[in-house]
Amino acid sequence: MTLPESTVFPPAALRSHQINGAKPESWSSQTIASGVTQLTTLFALQRELVRSSAAWLAGVPYWDAKEQLARHILADARAAEAVLQRLHELKASGVEHQQVAGVQALGHDLACAPHGDAWLRAHYRVVKPALIAELTSFLQRSDPVMDAPTHDVIRHVRAVWQTQVSWFVEFTPSYSAWEYADDETANWESRVKAVMALVSLDAADFYPRDARLSPGERSADFEGIARVRRDKTCRLANDTGFPREGATFEQKRFLVFYNHTQEMQFAESLGEILYETVEMPWAFHLDLARHLADEVRHAGMGVERLRQLGVELTEIPMQTQHYKFRTNMSAMERFCLMTLVMEATAFERKRANVELFESHGDEVSLLYETYDIRDEMLHTNLGHVWVPILLRVYHDARSVKALTEHCRGLIAQVITTYPANAANMVRR
Incomplete structure (x- = not known):
């Protein structure tokens, strides 16, 4: 192919940049390896939340909350599967078998609420909103062009959690009243909020040891599994x-x-x-x-x-x-x-x-x-x-x-x- 004599190659606009390493002022992105590490942590965390939510199905007393919780467990599991599939596309093999430092400890601590009311309120008012914010930050760090498949998955997970959080904002038990008032669960919510403030998908230490709940801050008897509950009107x-x-x-x-x-x-x-x-x-x-x-x-x-x-x-x-x-x-x-x-x-x-x-x-x-x-x-x-x-x-x-x-x-x-x-x- 012969270029016309009037054609200047490369174009002047391109020549005005340093070709090697040139990037838009607003552009920033994490490496594939960094993205894989964060997605691996996210998957491990999703898995722990599915496990602890499943355990609390028995300990939550409200029938209509149990019905929604079961739907959320399945939605969360399917969202986690979507993250895992994306990890496999990125050639991160065997990640479903990996232990991510701190994730299981966080899942256990978040599950050790004193009763169903405290667990529900912290789960939907604190934990899920904090994780939604983490996913939004991930999208800002990740390239929207070449990592668009990951963006699609992350937006889906975020939408799933946003729907769940919105449900709880409007939730009131249908068959009985709340067993505990908001002020009676405030201490647990406050402690969980302090924990979640230190949790970050891109942090080197996902769940710092000095942030973890002490034995005195966790329920001594794991109420989720220990005692099956029903509405008091039943x-x-x-x-x-x-x-x-x-x-x-x-x-x-x-x-x-x-x-x-x-x-x-x-x-x-x-x-x-x-x-x-x-x-x-x-x-x-x-x-x-x-x-x-x-x-x-x-x-x-x-x-x-x-x-x-x-x-x-x-x-x-x-x-x-x-x-x-x-x-x-x-x-x-x-x-x-x-x-x-x-x-x-x-x-x-x-x-x-x-x-x-x-x-x-x-x-x-x-x-x-x-x-x-x-x-x-x-x-x-x-x-x-x-x-x-x-x-x-x-x-x-x-x-x-x-x-x-x-x-x-x-x-x-x-x-x-x-x-x-x-x-x-x-x-x-």
Whole structure:
């Protein structure tokens, strides 16, 4: 190619700059390595927040807060997965297995609130807003042109957290009042705010040791897992007084959807598993987040169907003893029991429910129960995938079959004495 004689090369504007190292006055950006380090820290932090939020599903007393919290856990897990995928695109292999100094300690400290009110307020008023600010700073440090894929991911994570923070601004429990006033949780919020002020994704020391909570500032008894809670307007009962099988269609239908409302206990046990299995791969926690959210959705479905039939949540007895029974098992036994025993053996009963609803022309109940069966198929498959891996990770020599039979024996004990001794049948 021959340039016209009138063409000046390079253009005068280009010649006016020092070609090597020239950059716009407003331009600044971090290196790829620095960005990867910060994204790795962000992913590790997201994972810890998913774990601690899952643990607090049991300790938060408000039903409607539990429903939202489950959605947030799943949204946060999926957002973390998006960050991980971007890290893999940047050729940062194995980051899901890395321990980032200070991140697990921060997650533990933030989880050690004295009660559910304090945890909720600090989580949504302090922790998430502070992290939103960190993501905004990351965007300012990162090149918007060549690192646009990272910007897309970070904006998505930020939008997820902004939606959650906005929800809590307007939140008031629907079924009961707050158990503690704002001034009664102010000390915990203030301490968490001081901690979060020192946390930075681009700091060499992510969570300085001198900023960490002292044992006296943390709850001595981890309330998230230790005690399952319900709204004070709910009536707790080990024995509902209901028959195991209804005599009429209306009674049978009521029992089906009443039992669905009690799936909140199932979700809370999954949250406990998610928190306790820090050694397991990230993919397991991602699957558990989905499983947990599904079970809360099933409980909400039970509440909604009973409401459609004229029965409110506060009119029915709530059970928590099954959660307590499962806490006496190891996380591995608990997961095996729940997926390969309880869910795997429920299909015959659930399909009978579908036939019952179909024969009576109950389209709503039919649809709800059919969706439930599809979800349970997914959950049972998770058991087949992850129980063998749990056995290997926790160095248990039993076969999947042997562990399943052991868990089947545990649930048989509970059924034999159901329900009075359900919380006391298994001791560590």
